[in-house]
Amino acid sequence: MNWEENVRRVVPYVPGEQPGQKDVIKLNTNECPYPPSSMVKNKMAGMAYEDLRLYPEFPEKTPLAQLLAEYFHVRTDQIFIGVGSDDVLSMAFLTFFNSGKPILFPDITYSFYDVWAQLYHIPYRICPLDDSFHIRKEDYKIDNGGIIFPNPNAPTGILMDLEAVEEMIAANRDVVVIVDEAYIDFGGASALPLIEKYDNLLIVQTFSKSRAMAGIRIGYAIGNERLIRYLNEVKYSVNSYTMNRPALILGAEAVKDDAYFKEICGKIIATRERAEKELTALGFTFTKSCANFIFATHKEKCAQEIFDRLKERNIYVRHWNKPRIDNYLRITIGTDEQMDKLFASLRAIV
Numbered sequence: 001m002n003w004e005e006n007v008r009r010v011v012p013y014v015p016g017e018q019p020g021q022k023d024v025i026k027l028n029t030n031e032c033p034y035p036p037s038s039m040v041k042n043k044m045a046g047m048a049y050e051d052l053r054l055y056p057e058f059p060e061k062t063p064l065a066q067l068l069a070e071y072f073h074v075r076t077d078q079i080f081i082g083v084g085s086d087d088v089l090s091m092a093f094l095t096f097f098n099s100g101k102p103i104l105f106p107d108i109t110y111s112f113y114d115v116w117a118q119l120y121h122i123p124y125r126i127c128p129l130d131d132s133f134h135i136r137k138e139d140y141k142i143d144n145g146g147i148i149f150p151n152p153n154a155p156t157g158i159l160m161d162l163e164a165v166e167e168m169i170a171a172n173r174d175v176v177v178i179v180d181e182a183y184i185d186f187g188g189a190s191a192l193p194l195i196e197k198y199d200n201l202l203i204v205q206t207f208s209k210s211r212a213m214a215g216i217r218i219g220y221a222i223g224n225e226r227l228i229r230y231l232n233e234v235k236y237s238v239n240s241y242t243m244n245r246p247a248l249i250l251g252a253e254a255v256k257d258d259a260y261f262k263e264i265c266g267k268i269i270a271t272r273e274r275a276e277k278e279l280t281a282l283g284f285t286f287t288k289s290c291a292n293f294i295f296a297t298h299k300e301k302c303a304q305e306i307f308d309r310l311k312e313r314n315i316y317v318r319h320w321n322k323p324r325i326d327n328y329l330r331i332t333i334g335t336d337e338q339m340d341k342l343f344a345s346l347r348a349i350v
């Protein structure tokens, strides 16, 4: 007997590198260049290590859930909290995409979607973006088993307006539509107001980008209470205590400090606008980004070469050897100081 024939095989998602050295300029995984709120820091300093002895509370029973509910003007039973939005999305795939029909998502998008589909044996069909990298909403008006797309899309940063998002949801009332809003805080309008009207809409957001807490792993979904109940039932059938205690406690502090949250999002947007001017002057073109990154291509120098030369200078950006996007770089917006170093290096390279 060959046991390997019955292994659940999957080609895993490959995230951007986390280089070990301290002196790198890390613009490759869309982390926030600013620290988390000082309220998180203060809470962390006063945290009792004895707390670690106990199992955590159920996430939906915590102050974090309460605070998120107040923040978004929903009830706690409309919120699901998970270990980063990757966990939330993975649970949502497992819970909602079971019809046997192909789910739909764009060809150029978050490259974890096809990994979950393969892991859970969910058939899928990819819908190519148009030549200017926009989602073609007509493609999502066919018989399907569910829909997922990021808004703004990654790695293009392109935002779809709410009317178009609503049109996609309205055309797909018999399946769950997941809008992955990992980057919505950098200039987009959330589809959140639509959850009252559409019980098949699940919004997913994260603390990893706009709340500067990628290391703690908090993500959440908001939607109709039945969607949330089904998600919790699946989650508690995989692991009864998914969130760790410090994450639940520190996440709550981040939500309380709304002024700081708005301040860092504003700074990133301002730096992005400056970066657009600098990159244009250097001969780059890019899609209109509503995220904390710019997806850029150079008129002469190829992306792979720029990527390699930047890396030699300890500047990390993201590049994919994939059809249609292999001549693009995704550059996370860093601090103004980091970006100035990037522009200086690019000036030397191109």
Ligand SMILES: *Cc1c(COP(=O)(O)O)cnc(C)c1O
Binding pocket: 030, 083, 084, 085, 086, 087, 110, 150, 154, 180, 182, 205, 206, 207, 208, 214, 218, 219
């Ligand atoms: C970063 C990202 C996520 C996952 O973020 P978490 O750190 O797991 O919360 C999900 N979707 C998109 C589109 C992302 O870019």
